[in-house]
Amino acid sequence: MDTHDNIERSHDVSGELDAHLSALARADSWRVEQRFKETEFETTDVVFFEGVRGGELGPFVRKRINCSAGVGSAYEELMRAQRAGMRLLAVPHLVECTRVGDTLTVVMEYVSGPTLQHLVEERGGSLELAASLFPALCDAVASLHEGFTPPLIHRDLKPSNVIVRSGRPVIIDFGIARLWRADAEADTTHFGTRSYAPPEQFGFGQTDVRSDVYALGKLLLFCLTGQNPHDARNEEQYEALGVEQPLARVIARATAFDPTDRFGGVQEMRLAFERAVSGIVPAAEAADEGTAAVSAGAHRAASDAQGALNDVPPFDWEYGPVGSEAQSAGAAVLHEEGTGRPKQSPKFIKNIVLIALYAVFVLGCIMAIVDPNDQDRGFPLWYLVMEYLSVAALVGSVVALLLNKPALAVWIPRLDMKRLRLASVIVLITSIVVFAAAGQLAGAL
Known part of the structure; x- marks a missing residue:
């Protein structure tokens, strides 16, 4: 799988002003179905779009973000890139992104499927699971770093912010993501989940692509062991948690305190991970089989998703109206093939x-x-x-x-x-x- 598989481009460019005015005109057409999260700076709801003739479309996810704290701007960058023709397959498709004063309203597709947190809790951490998901997750993060100039840094990569849709990871929640700035010495705001966030995110310097490398190292530990990250920072401590020595070395380098001691980029880390896995026998043989199966499914899912995006008009992509077959197919990783019913384990x-x-x-x-x-x-x-x-x-x-x-x-x-x-x-x-x-x-x- 290549990083560029996560980025598609089209030639349909719409005017930002027209889009902004249209979004404001639709502001009262969203019906709130469920509230996911409410904090001091952000409210997240599941919403449905109600048409003037009584039709309904959804579900979608709507975020209302208080930008006065310096958060939320990454969604505007994603929307600008999307309008310019970029399609990030590892990121939810944005429907609307409007700012009025300090309030940013973002409406995006509802990504159906289990989070990485739920998937690991259900199956347990293992080399096989890591081998099947981690390379694709690296590609997804690399598409953010390489698809934007300067790179887009997520800054909050954690198991609950990765949804596995048809075997392919989708990264959500860009509330505290930011573009790297060459003239900045440190981040102006210090947010993130402490177990997965690097030291520089809490005042020790400016975050850059190596900050996401740090979080990926912690995510790899979670995929392998099923445990949330400990304070372990060296190879011996990771081995004590049950990680094979070659992979412990990869995690230790990715999570080094000093960013200069980490991998220089996500793809470098991915290559190191694949070399480590290939050196672990006989577990690597089983992992290779799992990787091949999941990789084939992921490529089919990507093709199907892109086909849906190209074949239908705006507001009627991938999921369609409530109860449609397209919506239920979104969580194929946890549903029986050919049906919309969850597996009865x-x-x-x-x-x-x-x-x-x-x-x-x-x-x-x-x-x-x-x-x-x-x-x-x-x-x-x-x-x-x-x-x-x-x-x-x-x-x-x-x-x-x-x-x-x-x-x-x-x-x-x-x-x-x-x-x-x-x-x-x-x-x-x-x-x-x-x-x-x-x-x-x-x-x-």
Whole structure:
């Protein structure tokens, strides 16, 4: 796979002013379906476009960014490049990008598929997975560095910002990305996820292409081990985490504290990774088979995606209206071939059984309230409701903790598993307290 496979060019150039005015005219035509994220500087929603004749198109992702903090400008660069004929296949297609005052509104395609975070959590880290995805991820990042002058630096590469669509990585969330400036000594804003961001991103200098190399080194560690990065920085420490020595050397160089000690660019790192993998036997043989299969699928996916972009008019590319076959095909990596249904793995079946059993239990609790037995008939209705609902909440929180979260994420692609677990623990503790209080109250009556 070559970096240039990630960049396509067309000859359809539209006027920026006309596009800006058209976007403003459509501002009230977007219906918010779901809120993904809300921070001090950014709000991210899933939206649908509602036409004047009642038609609906979507889903899309809309970001509203407060640019006063020095963020969001990368989307404007991406939009300018797209209007000039560039098509980055490893980046979501932008529909609109308008700035009014300090507020930047960006509407882009909804990329269907699991994040790298969910994929690794479901399958576990392995050499095979890294060999099948990491070269393509390097090509995707290199297309940002080589397709722009000066290079476009993402600055927030992490597992949740990489979506795997039909075996091919797509990079999302360019909120803190920036163009490299030769006259800058340091970044004006210090953002990023600390586990994946390089030291220079927190005040030690200006970020450049080697900053994304650092993040890719941490992502490679995650793909190999399934663990979020540790503070390890040398070859021996990475080996202690279970990484083969040739790959530990690659990661150690990529994540060196001093940028001058890292690989000079993403493609140099990719070549070093491939040489390291080829030297690992017999695991390399299995990795080569996985790489060949995924590579073939990725090339087919790229061809299909480009064909869709060329054959249909604006606003009706790849995904089309809600419920269309094109939309469901977007998550082929987690769907059965020829159908729009997610694969029913043993973990998925376990989830269904647990949910079904819990539904029967909740129904029993409701029946116990509506038609109490002789022992409960003497208690007031409010007490029965408190007692049985607290029991249902207690059992429900246990069920939520027992559910296989990655399998559940197949149906809810952007499920926040940390919040789900935290909420389950809080409900569990609260329901135990309420249930105990109900018992004490029953003894006092």
